[in-house]
Amino acid sequence: MELAEAKRKFIEAWGKLGSEWGINRTMAQVHALLLISPEPLTTEEIMESLSISRGNANMTLRDLISWGLVEKQHKAGERKEYFYADKDTWNIARQVAKERRKRELDPVLKILDELSKVEGNKNNAEYKTFNKSVTDINKLAKNVDKTLDTMLKAEENWFWGTIFKIFK
Amino acid sequence: MELAEAKRKFIEAWGKLGSEWGINRTMAQVHALLLISPEPLTTEEIMESLSISRGNANMTLRDLISWGLVEKQHKAGERKEYFYADKDTWNIARQVAKERRKRELDPVLKILDELSKVEGNKNNAEYKTFNKSVTDINKLAKNVDKTLDTMLKAEENWFWGTIFKIFK
DNA sequence: TTAAACTTTCAAAATATTTTGAAAGTTTAA
DNA sequence: TTAAACTTTCAAAATATTTTGAAAGTTTAA
Known part of the structure; x- marks a missing residue:
């Protein structure tokens, strides 16, 4: 080519x-x-x-x-x-992750936090399902948030090195 | 509310x-x-x-x-x-990761592999920059690919547990 | 100052994506 | 078979996004 x-x-x-x-x-x-x-x-x-x-x-x-x-x-x-x-791929990935976290993840986390506070009758299936889904998604989103935070601060070699040592 | x-x-x-x-x-x-x-x-x-x-x-x-x-x-x-x-958040995340990998990451990896094979004169700045960017991105994409693979096979608790143990 | 060389803005046009809803298709019960 | 109850398709319409290009704005050198 x-x-x-x-x-x-x-x-x-x-x-x-x-x-x-x-x-x-x-x-x-x-x-x-x-x-x-x-x-x-x-x-x-x-x-x-x-x-x-x-x-x-x-x-x-x-x-x-x-x-x-x-x-x-x-x-x-x-x-x-x-x-x-910038030609440094790791910087590019970090930069994109940082921006998207700020623009998209953060606002959603805020809404999820509010929604998981909504009170209701624990015997109402509607309420129970709503609450379970919202709190579960909230937990996942928070985990993703923390992981991004670590990644933003990390060095590339350290990051992948650590990931692969564990996942091998 | x-x-x-x-x-x-x-x-x-x-x-x-x-x-x-x-x-x-x-x-x-x-x-x-x-x-x-x-x-x-x-x-x-x-x-x-x-x-x-x-x-x-x-x-x-x-x-x-x-x-x-x-x-x-x-x-x-x-x-x-x-x-x-399906109400299981971890399954949802895995399912989405799986689909996007198949639909988007895989085709890009294929192209990157081809492009990183392109030969050229190592004294040509144009070629050098092209080659460096493509091979770097290819490496990152492969790392992401492997990580997704692990995640697709993993249990939620194990996955986050491992991530946090390391990232503290 | 001025005017040339450049950058920015933004309404209108072009394009791409999504949605509608009616018609065609399929399945089931009798 | 038939026809009612449902699902699927897809061209046309609606909507959303992107792009254009001319006009307005800014900066610099002289």
Whole structure:
């Protein structure tokens, strides 16, 4: 396979994976493009490579920056802004986990906590089932939350090393 | 909070979480409704509760069945089919992990394996960056894959117990 | 200041996804 | 068989999301 073709495939696959996980396809593609680019790129180059509009490129890059996956770089003597993606996979995974926890897990945990406080008659099957499901899900969500917390603080080698030592 | 209100909130929250994770909102809502229902429900009852059409209810239930989250039940002497959701949170998590691995992770792993085989000139920065990103992501994806595999086979208590023993 | 070079915004258009509901299909009891 | 009771399908409509591109905004050098 040609390098050029391989790059296209990678961008396509990353975009598809993103869209299946609720991340905008274009955002994932821009991220993929930057991941395999040794040098930072300008908005112009990104627009060109992926055939997207200026507005789209701009908003997508801002999003990637707010996710902590991409950073702006200034080149001395140049007016243009350059964009560069962190290439450390473990950092990427941590960053994504961190953002999604904040944006999605945290609000759900809050609601589950409230809902598990709802009082009711323990002989009422409706109430019993509701309460059991909510408290069980709450427990699971809290476990996931704690695990993410550990992962966010961890070093990659330590993390996987520990996991595999145990799971072997 | 009233039980009825709490139920609505739970269904809403579950639906929102689902849509943020690339699962159809209605599908997640039907799942939520069944999770807090002590008895299996008919298509009719689900349509009514969530104000959705017959076609939508039917397709959503089929999806949930194909995900292994809901099962059909027949009641003796009745023509109608009843739908019942597994209430075991750990099973739900495993089932979802299993399906997503099959549908999303596996195809990506296949592509990454191919892409990491692409040959090139080791002095070419373009090639070097491409290769490094692809092989790194491939490693991470394989680790995730193995961990999911362990989780799919594991008992809940053992799993979290082990995780927490280590992570303290 | 000015104006060129750039970035950002956002309403409208394009596209993708979801939902509806009627028609077709299937199963069961009699 | 038949017809009632149910389920499934799928094209069209509704809705949600994404993208465009022109206009407005900002920054910099001179």
